[in-house]
Amino acid sequence: MTLLAVERMKLFTTRSPWWCTVAALAVTIGFAALMAGTADAQAPLTVAATQFGYNFGLVVVMVMAGLAITTEYRFSTMRATFLAVPNRWSALLAKTAVVAVLAGIVGEIAAFGSWGIGKLIKPGVDLTLNTAYEWRAVAGVGLVYAVAAVVAVAVGVLVRHSAGAISLVLIYNLLVEGLIVLIPNVGPKIHKWLPFNMAHQFVTGNPDPTGRDVNFGPPLSDATLGPWAALAYFAGFAAVLLVIALAVANRRDA
Amino acid sequence: MTALLATERIKLFTTRSPWWSMIMTLGITVGLAGMVALTHAGDRPLTVEHSQFGSQFGLMIITVMAALAVTTEYRFATIRTTFQAVPNRTSILLAKTAVVTGLAVVVGEITAFGSWAVAKLIDGGPELSIRDSGDLRMVAGVGLVYGVAAVMAVAVGILVRQSAGAISILLIWPLLAENLVGLIPRVGDDLRNWMPYVNAGRFLNGVDPEMPLSAWGALAYFAGVAAVLLGTALVVANRRDA
Amino acid sequence: MIEAVGLTKRYGKTLAVDNLSFTVPTGRVTGFLGPNGAGKSTTMRMILGLDTPSGGSALIDGKRYRDLHQPLRTVGALLDAKWVHPNRSARAHLAWMAKSNRLPAKRVDEVLDIVGLSAVAGKRAGGFSLGMSQRLGIAAALLGDPQVLLFDEPVNGLDPEGILWIRKFMHRLADEGRTVFVSSHLLSEMALTAQELVVIGRGKLISQSSTEDFVSQATENTVRVRSPQLGALRTALGRTGVSIRDEGESLIVSGMDCADIGELAAQTGTVLHELSPQRGSLEEAFMQLTGDSVEYHTEIAEGQVPATLVPAGK
Numbered sequence: 001m002t003l004l005a006v007e008r009m010k011l012f013t014t015r016s017p018w019w020c021t022v023a024a025l026a027v028t029i030g031f032a033a034l035m036a037g038t039a040d041a042q043a044p045l046t047v048a049a050t051q052f053g054y055n056f057g058l059v060v061v062m063v064m065a066g067l068a069i070t071t072e073y074r075f076s077t078m079r080a081t082f083l084a085v086p087n088r089w090s091a092l093l094a095k096t097a098v099v100a101v102l103a104g105i106v107g108e109i110a111a112f113g114s115w116g117i118g119k120l121i122k123p124g125v126d127l128t129l130n131t132a133y134e135w136r137a138v139a140g141v142g143l144v145y146a147v148a149a150v151v152a153v154a155v156g157v158l159v160r161h162s163a164g165a166i167s168l169v170l171i172y173n174l175l176v177e178g179l180i181v182l183i184p185n186v187g188p189k190i191h192k193w194l195p196f197n198m199a200h201q202f203v204t205g206n207p208d209p210t211g212r213d214v215n216f217g218p219p220l221s222d223a224t225l226g227p228w229a230a231l232a233y234f235a236g237f238a239a240v241l242l243v244i245a246l247a248v249a250n251r252r253d254a
Numbered sequence: 255m256t257a258l259l260a261t262e263r264i265k266l267f268t269t270r271s272p273w274w275s276m277i278m279t280l281g282i283t284v285g286l287a288g289m290v291a292l293t294h295a296g297d298r299p300l301t302v303e304h305s306q307f308g309s310q311f312g313l314m315i316i317t318v319m320a321a322l323a324v325t326t327e328y329r330f331a332t333i334r335t336t337f338q339a340v341p342n343r344t345s346i347l348l349a350k351t352a353v354v355t356g357l358a359v360v361v362g363e364i365t366a367f368g369s370w371a372v373a374k375l376i377d378g379g380p381e382l383s384i385r386d387s388g389d390l391r392m393v394a395g396v397g398l399v400y401g402v403a404a405v406m407a408v409a410v411g412i413l414v415r416q417s418a419g420a421i422s423i424l425l426i427w428p429l430l431a432e433n434l435v436g437l438i439p440r441v442g443d444d445l446r447n448w449m450p451y452v453n454a455g456r457f458l459n460g461v462d463p464e465m466p467l468s469a470w471g472a473l474a475y476f477a478g479v480a481a482v483l484l485g486t487a488l489v490v491a492n493r494r495d496a
Numbered sequence: 497m498i499e500a501v502g503l504t505k506r507y508g509k510t511l512a513v514d515n516l517s518f519t520v521p522t523g524r525v526t527g528f529l530g531p532n533g534a535g536k537s538t539t540m541r542m543i544l545g546l547d548t549p550s551g552g553s554a555l556i557d558g559k560r561y562r563d564l565h566q567p568l569r570t571v572g573a574l575l576d577a578k579w580v581h582p583n584r585s586a587r588a589h590l591a592w593m594a595k596s597n598r599l600p601a602k603r604v605d606e607v608l609d610i611v612g613l614s615a616v617a618g619k620r621a622g623g624f625s626l627g628m629s630q631r632l633g634i635a636a637a638l639l640g641d642p643q644v645l646l647f648d649e650p651v652n653g654l655d656p657e658g659i660l661w662i663r664k665f666m667h668r669l670a671d672e673g674r675t676v677f678v679s680s681h682l683l684s685e686m687a688l689t690a691q692e693l694v695v696i697g698r699g700k701l702i703s704q705s706s707t708e709d710f711v712s713q714a715t716e717n718t719v720r721v722r723s724p725q726l727g728a729l730r731t732a733l734g735r736t737g738v739s740i741r742d743e744g745e746s747l748i749v750s751g752m753d754c755a756d757i758g759e760l761a762a763q764t765g766t767v768l769h770e771l772s773p774q775r776g777s778l779e780e781a782f783m784q785l786t787g788d789s790v791e792y793h794t795e796i797a798e799g800q801v802p803a804t805l806v807p808a809g810k
């Protein structure tokens with residue numbers, strides 16, 4: 001418990017988490033407002049359409065999570081941390097937990113904020129959360145952010161360099177998965193099993209046919225797993241990466 | 255100016271970043287081209303465009319390299335040593351921009367022609383020959399786009415002065431923000447047409463008739479945005495304490 | 497010659513340098529003294545055109561730094577030994593600096609030789625110890641064979657041998673007729689190194705004078721007297737109006753020299769066991785002068801003067 005408190009203090013006494021939180025919230029919610037404001041008959045506002053900006057928040061949160069760890073290496077506070085808590089597993093797990101929780105909270109605020117601002121701007125549109133699909137589309141964002149933060153922390157521990165970790169995380173998430181799908185023949189088959197596609201499947205998967213339009217929302221994932229299985233897959237990927245990272249951190253010099 | 259160019263050339267090549275960025279860009283783009291050529295099935299012929307599959311990847315690596323060329327100077331405060339040696343900040347920063355841009359152009363051309371050659375060697379299909387100006391632009395144009403992107407990255411690096419911030423902006427903007435803009439109902443498409451990296455893509459991959467600018471117009475627009483950004487960065491760098 | 501006229505620098509609410517005017521004469525080592533946070537580094541950055549003054553100006557031989565053509569040939573400076581890319585070798589670091597001012601490449605090896613880094617010239621600067629970094633910084637300052645040299649706390653973190661080396665080095669530079677301006681927060685160090693002193697506190701000028709004058713003006717000269725008849729002696733001294741302070745078994749007298757005290761003792765028939773002049777310590781003088789202007793006060797009991805204002809190695 002003390003470790004969690006320590007890591008929480010460390011996180012909130014630096015500036016980058018604040019910057020990232022503000023940027024993530026401002027852009028996702030701001031973009032939802034833009035979408036709601038410009039919605040019309042051709043591009044109606046739906047629950048899913050309020051969440052277009054979620055990928056933006058996702059990458060910003062990952063930058064935040066990566067920085068939380070790489071700045072420690074950069075300013076050698078990692079050494080101070082390991083001096084105070086020689087058990088590196090618990091020190092790093094505490095940090096991961098705090099960062100993931102913050103990411104989850106930012107995700108929920110971003111998602112419900114986006115949804116809320118849509119309701120506010122277009123009170124006439126029915127945006128109530130009726131189905132499991134709609135609940136996942138909004139409330140699921142926080143879960144995805146939290147798991148993505150774990151991925152970013154693991155990458156940060158492995159790479160130890162802000163520039164390298166951020167480049168890796170952003171280029172992978174924003175470019176690599178999208179490029180792989182374009183490889184002839186094998187591309188789509190691989191793409192179905194890529195982690196961020198799975199995360200996307202959790203948020204957009206299984207659109208229920210009961211009523212409202214699903215075309216006006218983030219593009220659907222091509223993954224074939226069910227949404228919760230997809231989330232479990234994504235979380236499993238994050239866990240494996242984290243375990244590798246922790247094992248490496250434990251072996252090398254601080 | 256030649257002395258300043260030489261200065262910045264020494265500075266760039268006595269750190270590791272240009273080397274790894276060159277190797278990574280080359281390896282990944284050429285590797286991807288080879289992979290596409292190998293996995294390609296016979297139903298549709300492989301085209302020149304396919305061979306440039308990884309060019310956006312290379313673009314991002316070059317962008318990171320160019321941004322780091324500036325932000326590491328701020329991080330290690332060598333920018334102060336630099337301004338102490340050359341108090342005319344505009345000229346030394348222009349020299350740095352020129353050197354980084356030059357490297358980006360060279361890397362771009364090598365990777366583009368390398369990718370094309372590898373695809374051609376593996377597949378050898380007729381559509382892989384460079385037959386018209388469009389095909390040539392698709393390959394030779396990559397270096398130009400990398401060059402302009404490097405200017406953009408240097409400018410953002412000067413303005414932000416911080417690796418994490420500059421890289422985040424420079425990657426999230428073209429890969430995500432420009433696409434999100436296109437989603438906005440009614441105005442999205444028009445706005446997207448004026449996004450700088452969208453125009454860079456149009457220059458390489460040909461212009462659809464809906465576009466307001468010609469291929470070279472699109473490149474000029476991309477370059478114009480970079481120039482304005484660089485101008486702003488120079489003004490700011492001159493005003494601010496080193 | 498360096499000339500600061502009404503130099504002022506404001507960072508938001510902090511007034512780091514406040515209307516500071518002084519001159520640094522040619523051919524001498526001038527110390528720039530002030531407690532932590534006094535504004536020494538800020539002043540030096542302004543002299544070098546890195547920071548823009550909020551008011552006033554700093555001129556080097558009548559010119560602003562940013563107007564100098566190939567400034568490394570006129571002014572060499574070491575403000576912070578860490579301003580080096582850690583992955584660049586010492587030689588590469590000097591090579592680009594030389595190139596930027598069109599200095600011959602062989603000059604790089606010359607200065608490496610002068611500071612004794614030739615053997616490690618190809619090693620990455622990030623792996624250098626503090627002393628080696630400092631030497632690399634000095635090599636960079638000497639690159640253009642400049643007439644004016646600025647050093648910001650060059651002995652910080654150095655071992656005694658390194659300190660001695662730097663001190664001798666500064667004297668050699670001044671003897672060659674160069675202008676040397678060196679900052680420190682340690683008066684004891686400056687007293688050995690500098691001939692002239694510019695003292696500042698909280699951004700303001702406190703004094704500019706020769707080191708000798710500064711020390712004798714600033715230090716209070718006292719005499720320690722021990723006697724078995726301390727009471728009688730105190731009464732006799734008290735009548736002359738000098739100030740007396742008890743310190744254990746002895747008296748500390750200020751305002752009267754040894755000869756006068758001895759004569760007074762003889763007149764009153766007092767036996768003396770000790771009669772010794774006390775030079776006030778340099779640190780005391782410095783504390784007295786800058787006492788009100790120290791930015792960060794530490795909790796020290798009155799009369800208890802720390803050996804240095806700040807632990808070295810900060």
Ligand SMILES: Nc1ncnc2c1ncn2[C@@H]1O[C@H](COP(=O)(O)OP(=O)(O)OP(=O)(O)O)[C@@H](O)[C@H]1O
Nearest residue numbers: 507510512530531532533534535536537538539681
């Ligand atoms: N870039 C800056 N931004 C804001 N405040 C600054 C900046 N640089 C210096 N200061 C402030 O200006 C004052 C003078 O700082 P400066 O570094 O010049 O002192 P110094 O005499 O060199 O101290 P030291 O002996 O510790 O090196 C300090 O209060 C410092 O906090």
Ligand SMILES: [Mg+2]
Nearest residue numbers: 536537538648
């Ligand atoms: Mg200082």
